[in-house]
Amino acid sequence: MANEHRPPNRLASERSPYLLQHAHNPVDWWPWGDQAFASARANDKPVFLSIGYSACHWCHVMERESFESEAIAKILAERFVAIKVDREERPDVDAVYQLAHQVLTQRAGGWPLSMFVTPDRKPFYGGTYFPNERRHGMPGFAEILLAVSDAWAKRRGEVDAQATELASVLQRVTDVPAPDEEAPTTRALPHAVRQILARADRRRGGFGTQPKFPNVVALELLATAAATRGDPDARAHLGVTLDRMARGGIYDHLGGGFARYSTDGDWLIPHFEKMLYDNALLVRAYVAGVRFANETPEFGLSAERCEAVVRETLAYVERQMTGAHATFYSAEDADSEGEEGKFYAWTPHEIAQIVGDEDGARVCAYFGVIEAGNFEHGASALWTPRDRVDVARELGITDAALESVIARARPLLFVAREKRVRPMLDDKCLASWNALMISALADAGGTLGDASYVEAAARALTTWRTLACPDGRLRHAIKGAEAYGDGFLEDVAGMCGAALDVYEAAFAAEALEFARALGDDLLARFWDDERGVMYFTPTGAEIVLHRSTDPHDHAYPGGVGLALDALLRLGTITGTIRYRSAAERMLGSLTNMAAQNPMGLGTIVQAADRAVTGGMQIVVLGDSSRADTREVLRAIRTVPLSHTTVLCARDAADPSAAGTDPAWWTGRTAGPNGEPVVYVCRGETCDLPARDLPSVLAALRRNRVVA
Numbered sequence: 001m002a003n004e005h006r007p008p009n010r011l012a013s014e015r016s017p018y019l020l021q022h023a024h025n026p027v028d029w030w031p032w033g034d035q036a037f038a039s040a041r042a043n044d045k046p047v048f049l050s051i052g053y054s055a056c057h058w059c060h061v062m063e064r065e066s067f068e069s070e071a072i073a074k075i076l077a078e079r080f081v082a083i084k085v086d087r088e089e090r091p092d093v094d095a096v097y098q099l100a101h102q103v104l105t106q107r108a109g110g111w112p113l114s115m116f117v118t119p120d121r122k123p124f125y126g127g128t129y130f131p132n133e134r135r136h137g138m139p140g141f142a143e144i145l146l147a148v149s150d151a152w153a154k155r156r157g158e159v160d161a162q163a164t165e166l167a168s169v170l171q172r173v174t175d176v177p178a179p180d181e182e183a184p185t186t187r188a189l190p191h192a193v194r195q196i197l198a199r200a201d202r203r204r205g206g207f208g209t210q211p212k213f214p215n216v217v218a219l220e221l222l223a224t225a226a227a228t229r230g231d232p233d234a235r236a237h238l239g240v241t242l243d244r245m246a247r248g249g250i251y252d253h254l255g256g257g258f259a260r261y262s263t264d265g266d267w268l269i270p271h272f273e274k275m276l277y278d279n280a281l282l283v284r285a286y287v288a289g290v291r292f293a294n295e296t297p298e299f300g301l302s303a304e305r306c307e308a309v310v311r312e313t314l315a316y317v318e319r320q321m322t323g324a325h326a327t328f329y330s331a332e333d334a335d336s337e338g339e340e341g342k343f344y345a346w347t348p349h350e351i352a353q354i355v356g357d358e359d360g361a362r363v364c365a366y367f368g369v370i371e372a373g374n375f376e377h378g379a380s381a382l383w384t385p386r387d388r389v390d391v392a393r394e395l396g397i398t399d400a401a402l403e404s405v406i407a408r409a410r411p412l413l414f415v416a417r418e419k420r421v422r423p424m425l426d427d428k429c430l431a432s433w434n435a436l437m438i439s440a441l442a443d444a445g446g447t448l449g450d451a452s453y454v455e456a457a458a459r460a461l462t463t464w465r466t467l468a469c470p471d472g473r474l475r476h477a478i479k480g481a482e483a484y485g486d487g488f489l490e491d492v493a494g495m496c497g498a499a500l501d502v503y504e505a506a507f508a509a510e511a512l513e514f515a516r517a518l519g520d521d522l523l524a525r526f527w528d529d530e531r532g533v534m535y536f537t538p539t540g541a542e543i544v545l546h547r548s549t550d551p552h553d554h555a556y557p558g559g560v561g562l563a564l565d566a567l568l569r570l571g572t573i574t575g576t577i578r579y580r581s582a583a584e585r586m587l588g589s590l591t592n593m594a595a596q597n598p599m600g601l602g603t604i605v606q607a608a609d610r611a612v613t614g615g616m617q618i619v620v621l622g623d624s625s626r627a628d629t630r631e632v633l634r635a636i637r638t639v640p641l642s643h644t645t646v647l648c649a650r651d652a653a654d655p656s657a658a659g660t661d662p663a664w665w666t667g668r669t670a671g672p673n674g675e676p677v678v679y680v681c682r683g684e685t686c687d688l689p690a691r692d693l694p695s696v697l698a699a700l701r702r703n704r705v706v707a
Contacts, residue, residue, distance in 0.1 A: 005024075006024045006025075006026060007024075008023045008024055009022075009023060009024070009025060009027065009028055009029045010028075010029055010030055010031060011023040011029050011031060011084060012024075014031055015089075015428065015477075015479045015482075015484065016054075016086040016088075016089050016428065017054045017424070017425075017426045017427060017428065018052060018053050018054040018059075018086040018088070018089075018426065019031060019084055019086055021054060021063070021424075022063065022067060022084050025063070025067045025068060025073070026067075026068070026069070026070050026073035027067050027072070027073045027076055027077075027082050028073070028076065028077045028082060029082050029083070029084045030081060030082065030083045030084070031083070031084065031085075032083055032084075032085045032090060032093060036081055036083050037081075037119050037120070037121060039081050040081040040118075040119035041119040041120075043081070044119075045079065045080055045081050045119070045152075046079075046080055046081075046116055046117065046118060046119075046124075046148065046149070046152045046159075047080065047081050047082075047083055047116070047117040047118070047119065047121075048076060048080040048081070048082045048083070048114070048115075048116060048117075048145070049083050049085065049097060049113075049114075049115040049116070049117050049123075049126075050062075050067075050082070050083070050084050050085070050112055050113070050114055051084075051085045051086075051087050051093065051094050051097060051111065051112065051113040051115070052084075052085075052086070052087065052111045052112040052113070053086060053087050053088050053111060053331070053426075054086070054088075054330070054331060054333065054424065054426040055260075055273035055274070055275065055330075055331035055332060055333045055334060055423075055424075055426060056111045056112065056273070056334075057271050057272075057273065057334045057335060057340050058110075058111065058112060058128075058129045059111055059112045060333075060335055061129065062112050062114075062129050062130065062141075064338075065131065065132035065141075066130070066132045066141045069132065071142065072132070072141060072142060072145070075142060075145045075146065075149075076145065079145065079146075079149040079152075080145070080149070081119075087111060087113075088330060088426075088428070088430060089428070089476070089477065089485065091488060091490070091536075092488060092536055092537050092541075092542075092544055092548065093544055094113070095536065095548055095550060096170065096544045096545055096546075096548065097113055097115045097117075097123055097126070098113060099170055099173070099550075100115065100123040100126065100166060100170060101113060101115065101123075101126050101127070101128070103166060103169055103170065103173070104123070104125065104126060104166065105126075105127065109128065110128045110129075111128070112128060112129055113126070113128055114126055114127050114128060114129070114130055116148050117163075118159070118160070118163045121544060121545055122163035122164065122166065122167045122545065123163065123166055123167075124159050124162045124163040124166065125148055125151075125162075127144075130144055167545055167546075170545060170546065171545075171546045186609070186612050186613060186706060187595075188591050188592075188594070188595040188605055188608045188609060188612070189221065189224060189225060189228075189229070189595075189605055189608075189609040190225065190229065190231075191595045191596075192221055192594070192595050192598035192602070192605045193221055193222060193225040193231065193234055193598070195596075195598055195599075196218050196221060196222065196598050196599065197222075197233060197234065197237060199599070200237050201265065202237070202240070203240075204240075204244055204265055204266055204267070205237070205240045205241035205242075205243065205244035205245065205267070206241050206244070206245070206267070207599070209265050210262070210263065210264050210265040211261050211262060211263050211264070212250075212261060212262045212264070212265055212266075212267055213260075213261040213555075214245065214250075214258070214261070214278060214281070214282060214285075215599065216278075216281035216282060216284075216285050216556075217281075217553050217556075217557055217602035217603055217606075218598065218599055218602055219238055219241060219242075219285050220284075220285070220288075220602065220606065221234075221598060221602050221605060221606065222234040222235070222237060222238045223235075223238055223285070223288045223292070223640070223642065224606060224609060224642040224643070226238060226292065226640065227640040227641055227642045227704060228609070228613065228641075228642050228643070228704060228705060228706045229705065229706060230705050235292060235296065235299065236300065238285075238288075238289070238292070238300075239289070239292065239293075239299040239300025239301060240300050242285060242286060242289045242300065242301055242306065242309075243300045243301040243305075244266075244267050245258070245267050245282075246286075246301065246305065246309050247267070247383060247384045247385055248262060248266065248267025248268055248270075248383050248385075249262065249267065249268045249269055249270055249374075249381035249382060249383040250262045250267045250268075250270045251267075251309070251383075252274075252316065252344065253367065253382045253383070253384065253410075254382065254410060254413055254414045254417060255312075255316050255319075255320075255414060255417070256309075256311075256312030256313045256314075256315050256316035257274050257279050257312075257313050257316035257317070257320075258274065258278050258279055258282050258313065259271060259272050259273060259274055259278075259334075260273050260274070260275050260278055260555075266385070267383075268374065268381060268383055268385075269374065269375055269381055270341075270381070271334050271340070272334040272335075272340060272341045272343070272344055272423070273331060273332065273333055273334040273423075274316075274331060274332045275330070275331050275433075275555075276317075276321060276328050276329065276330055276331060276430075276433045276434075276436070276437060277432075277433045277436050277555065277556040278555075278556075279313055279316070279317060279321075279437070279440075280433065280436035280437040280439070280440040281436060281440070281556060282309075282313065283310055283313050283314060283437075283440035283441075283443070283444055284439065284440050284443050284444075286306045286307075286309045286310045286313075287306075287310055287440075287443050287444050287447050287448075288640065289301065289303075289306035289309075290303045290306040290307050290310070290447055290448070290638075291447065291637075291638055291639060291640040291641075292640050293305075293306055294638055295639070295640055307448060310444050310448065311448075314440075314441065314444060314453065317437065318456070320332065320425070321425075322456075323427065323429060323478075324481075325429075325463045325467065325478065325481070326456065326459035326460045326462075326463055327429040327434055327460050327463050327464070327478055328429055328433070328434050328437045328460065329425055329426060329427045329428070329429060330426040330427075330428055330429065330430055330433060331425075331426040332422075332423045332424070332425055332426070333423035333424040333425075333426075334423065335423060335424075336420070336421045336422060336423045336424075337421050339376075339377075340376075341375060341376065341379075341381065342379075342420075342421075343417065343420050343421070343422060343423050344381060344382075344417075345373075345375050345376070345377075345379035345380060345381055346367075346369050346379060346380055346382065346413075347369070347373070347378055347379050347380070348360065348361075348364050348369055348370070348371055350416075351363055351364055351369060351409075351413065354409075354412050354413055354416045355408070355409045355412055355413070359405050359408065359409055361395075362395055362397070362402060362405045362406075363405065363406065363409045363413075365391050365394070365395055366384060366388065366391050366402065366405075366406055367380075367382040367383065367384060368380060368382065368383045368384070368385060369382065388402055388403065388406070427479070428477050428478070428479045429477060429478040429479070430476065430477050430491075431464060431468065431474055431475065431476055431477065431487055431491035431492075431494065431495055432488070432490040432491045432494045432495075432556070432559075433556070434460060434464065434495075434498075435464075435491070435494030435495040435497065435498035436494060436498075436556065436557075437460070438457045438460050438461055438495075438498035438501065438502065439457075439497060439498045439501040441453045441454065441456050441457035441460075442454055442457040442498075442501040442502050442504070442505040442506075443501065443505075445457065445505055446504075446505045446633070446634070446637045447637045447638065449630075449634045454502070454505045454506055457498075457501070457502050457505065458502050458506055458508065458511070461495075461498060461499060461502050461511060461514070463478070464478075464495060465499075465510075465514045467481070467483050468483035469514075469517075469518075472517055472521065473486075473487065473521065473525075473538075474487035474491055474492050474495055474518065474521070475487055475491075476488060476491055486537070486538055486541045487538070488536055488537060488538075488559060489522075489526050489534055489535065489536045489537070489538075489559030489560065489562075489563060490536075490557075490558065490559035490562060491559075492518050492521055492522055492526065492538075492563075493518075493522060493559050493560075493562035493563035493565075493566050494557070494559075494562050495518055496515050496518035496519050496522065496562075496563075496566040496570070497515075497562055497565060497566045497569070499511045499512070499514045499515035499518065500512070500515045500566065500569050500570070500573070503515060503573075504645070504646045504647075506624075507624050507647075507648045507649065507656040508656070509655050509656060509658040509659060512573065512574075512658070512659045512660070513658075513659055515566070515570060516570065516574060516659060518566075519566060519567060519570045519579055521538075522534070522563055522566070522567065523567075523578065523579075523582060524539075525538035525539045525540075526538055526539075526563070527582055529582075531549075532585045532586060532588070532589060533549040533586065533589075534549065534559070534560050534563050534586065535547050535548065535549055536548040536549070536550060536559055551590055551593075551594075551601060551604055552600045552601060553600060553601060553602055553603050557602075557603040558601075558603055558604075560586070560590070560603075560604065561601070561602075561603025561604045561606065561607055562603065563583075563586075564583045564586060564587065564603075564604065564607035564608075564611075565603070565606065565607045565610065567579040567580065567582055567583040568580060568583045568607060568610050568611055568615075569610075569645060571583070572615060572617065572645050572661075573645060573647070573659075573660055573661065574659060574660060574661055575660075575661025575662075575663060580611075583607065583611065584611060587604075587607065587608050587611055590604050590608075591604065591605075591608040594608065595608075606643075609642075609643065610643040613643060613682070613706045614682050614683035615643035615644065615645060615682070616641060616643060616644045616645070616680065616681070616682050616700075616703055616704060617644075617645045617647070617664075617679075617680075617681040617682070617686075618636055618644060618645065618646045618647070618678065618679075618680055618681075618700070619647045619648075619664050619665075619668070619678070619679040619681065619686075620632060620633060620636075620646070620647065620648040620649075620676055620677075620678050621649070621650065621651065621665075621668050621669055621670040621676060621677040621678070621679075622648060622650065622670045622671075622674065622675070622676030622677065623650050623670070623674060624648045624656065626674065626676075628675055628676055629648065629676040631693070632676045632678060632693065632696060633646070633648065635693050635696060635697060636678075636696065636700065639697065639700045639701065639704070640704075641700065641704055642704075647660060647664055649665065650670055650674070651665055651668075651669055651670070652665035652666065668689075671691065675691070676691075677689045677690070677691055678690045678691075678695075678696045678699070680696070680699040680700055680702075680703050681703075682703050687699045687702070687703065
């Protein structure tokens with residue numbers, strides 16, 4: 001990180017941990033804002049725009065090589081205005097310039113993003129990581145700076161023309177097509193799943209070769225196809241992928257939680273940063289795994305293993321990623337002490353010192369720790385590529401004996417690892433990512449029957465409702481006790497969905513009330529009724545070149561897909577037509593495009609499938625505080641289902657029914673002694689009331705498969 005003995009630059013007054021990492025660089029950094037661009041105009045300089053995030057390994061490399069260089073700082077000061085942006089604080093800025101990079105280079109973007117921009121914010125050249133000196137055919141960063149400066153001084157007309165043309169292209173490529181008169185059909189999901197499975201790595205799980213990203217949105221599409229279409233191929237690949245990831249080095253076998261991706265095709269060596277959104281999404285994937293494994297023994301891994309991954313990951317989140325206000329931090333870095341993965345990797349000698357030579361040899365055999373190392377500097381990432389019974393046989397001991405060794409060793413290794421220098425924590429809390437974790441906790445709590453997870457979800461939701469949404473407008477982030485920044489589409493839509501998930505887990509009226517307020521805000525400040533689109537930024541917010549309507553998912557579900565799903569669910573629960581009408585209008589322009597590109601628009605495909613199938617509504621007439629009602633609710637959540645809405649109240653007068661469509665309760669009551677009665681509905685059709693668990697489960701299985 002930067003040398004803190006130097007005088008601070010302008011970033012020292014920022015909130016972002018990423019910007020603060022650069023606060024003592026010799027580079028004369030500006031934060032994003034009008035003042036920086038005014039300086040560029042006044043001094044007739046181009047802007048060097050650097051975008052990254054706190055846990056980004058290659059961002060750290062470029063900082064050490066270039067932004068800590070006095071020579072580079074001198075060039076930047078003399079010839080450019082240098083602006084540093086945290087992509088997590090300003091996803092709107094990042095989205096514009098990532099797209100510009102893709103158009104300019106015809107390559108995928110990434111971080112650090114290094115763009116050259118005119119004083120009126122128009123990009124004209126850029127790349128991602130640039131080495132400090134010429135390497136592997138890449139020019140050095142100083143060479144690039146001098147070449148761009150020379151073009152600015154001597155070929156301004158060409159630069160301005162390219163910047164103007166690129167800005168125009170960006171506007172065109174982000175325009176959403178006009179609504180299609182043909183409504184979405186049930187064919188969209190099967191078509192999307194066929195495309196996803198065509199890219200499947202059948203042996204190692206996931207998609208493609210390397211690097212391997214979890215691609216949880218694609219996994220969710222497989223889960224939906226398995227649950228609602230009975231697709232055995234989709235279910236099988238979901239099982240293989242969950243199994244291989246849980247065995248791989250991408251999973252933290254001592255402390256729980258997942259790294260962002262693996263650099264290889266076997267899930268072995270990750271970039272070790274842990275992102276909140278990955279862990280939230282993967283918790284939900286493994287919760288789905290619990291349900292499938294309970295129903296299908298040959299799923300690929302056991303329900304017990306799926307549950308262990310869920311609980312270990314949530315324990316990690318509680319231990320390392322939960323703040324004082326019950327909200328969740330953004331990320332942990334990949335690096336510590338200047339080395340990537342140093343906190344996580346082990347040598348055989350280190351393990352033997354902690355657990356002894358005999359147990360150490362067995363632990364190393366099980367976790368794949370070898371003398372030469374499978375990572376860097378002779379160290380190994382822990383993974384479990386072989387079944388424990390096979391390792392035990394090779395060691396000449398029983399499986400039970402090896403299980404006992406691992407059970408003794410894991411807590412000892414964990415305690416020893418905690419004494420190492422931890423990677424840096426990014427302690428800002430983002431609304432969109434927190435929403436994903438709130439939803440994951442609610443889902444895990446309902447499926448595993450663990451009220452503590454639902455309570456954690458409700459506490460976090462309360463903080464966002466009270467601290468970060470005091471005037472009905474959700475803030476983008478919380479740092480310490482301060483909420484700040486306009487909420488973006490992914491924030492408001494994601495939190496709306498999270499509030500609905502908490503409502504369906506706890507049946508607290510205030511959660512539904514919050515969801516409805518957020519849904520109203522989506523239609524008031526993000527929805528363009530004339531064009532039939534959702535904007536990424538709210539009315540009145542800064543517009544960076546153009547107001548984006550990009551519907552794509554990226555590393556996590558996109559705001560448009562989240563909005564579609566939330567509005568459809570709100571329409572179902574409350575009976576309010578305008579929520580569903582807006583969603584259906586958007587789907588008219590997006591569904592066909594999404595079905596052709598499910599890896600980039602999977603959340604849209606999910607919403608379209610919910611819309612055309614009508615989803616499944618499960619109405620429980622009963623008191624959710626009673627043991628018999630809780631037993632029914634738990635049983636409902638053990639069945640693999642998708643696009644469900646779960647409602648529970650004693651009757652229409654119950655506070656839990658406040659704000660819901662009265663039609664759900666009209667003419668329906670609990671049993672004569674308060675025992676639960678369940679109605680399972682799809683669209684306008686409901687089964688006869690089910691009054692015992694076998695009847696409830698039979699109704700669910702009868703209604704879940706869509707023709």
